[in-house]
Amino acid sequence: MKQAMIIVNPSSGKEEALEYVRNTEEILYDKGFHVAVNETEKELDATRYCITACEQGYDLIVTIGGDGTLNETINGFLDQTHRPTLGIIPLGTVNDFARALQIPLNPEKAIQTLTSSKVNTVDMGRLNDRLFANVAAVGSLAESLSSVSSDDKSKLGAFAYLKEGIKELMRNHSHPLVIRHDGEIWEGDSPLFLAALTNSVGGFAKLAPDAVIDDGLLHCFIIKDLHVFNTITVSLSLLLGNLKNHKDVVYFTAKSVSVSSVEPVSTNVDGECGPALPIKISMMPSHVQVIVPEEG
Ligand SMILES: Nc1ncnc2c1ncn2[C@@H]1O[C@H](COP(=O)(O)OP(=O)(O)OP(=O)(O)O)[C@@H](O)[C@H]1O
Secondary structure: OEEEEEEEOOOHHHHOHHHHHHHHHHHHHHOOEEEEEEEOOOOOHHHHHHHHHHHOOOOEEEEEEOHHHHHHHHHHHOOOOOOOEEEEEEOOOOOHHHHHOOOOOOHHHHHHHOOOOOEEEEEEEEEOOEEEOOEEEEOHHHHHHHOOOHHHHHHHOOHHHHHHHHHHHHHOOOEEEEEEEOOEEEEEEEOEEEEEOOOOEOOEOOOOOOOOOOOOOEEEEEEOOOOHHHHHHHHHHHHHOOHHHOOOEEEEEEOEEEEEOOOOOOEEEOOEEOOOOOEEEEEEEEEEEEEOOOOO
């Protein structure tokens, strides 16, 4: 019998995640799966469950939670030869990975997607010894996003990130960064460096419009300056999908990038606080298979 594991974070989706477990189970039973349900209680539980699913030869893992739960789950795929197909029921504030794959943001509709026979093979990124699905960000703006409280996320949704972001922009604080890729070096002060795998970053569908989930490339943006006046033009470029052409933005694609600084600088990976510099980011092409809507 085919085996599926549901990994659910009860605290996600305004603490309503458990309400979606029964419908998910039923859909999977109908598809002929034996289903195990695992509730996370703390950090990295999702990674541990995913490792068990890989080692025990499960066919499918369905995550019910936000981008944090998804990131912890995919980290269980690191160094595994058998990686179950992934189903995603997005319950987070931003849900970038689901957006990029056109998985419905409405949880009930996302559950129906599990009946789809369409599977996309997608790239993952590797940052030092962890995997990411969506974006790695470096710099003061990235640090400020890591400090958004769960309370604010519940109350304000995506605006919680905007609030912290604007506060940081007002401080206009840059770090000296050294960014190396493909034999080239960029050195300078920057408030933000981004390496994106998908087009949707922070809920902005057009941040990296050229990023395709299986193109094997990191789409990288170095923001050179964000003083009050050009913040407006950078924001407009972001909304219009031509950030890479802004005069204060350096854009390149690469298969691997390393970033260092003489100052202590931390990172934000898939919306969660990441390791401090130095970091090395590389690609894990076509690493995971994800169930997506048939019409997508
Ligand atoms: N039972 C639990 N109670 C509280 N926190 C938990 C529980 N299980 C896992 N966690 C933590 O929840 C976090 C992930 O939460 P979630 O899936 O809602 O992602 P998120 O990144 O906060 O979503 P978003 O920012 O998109 O709203 C992880 O840090 C994880 O360690």
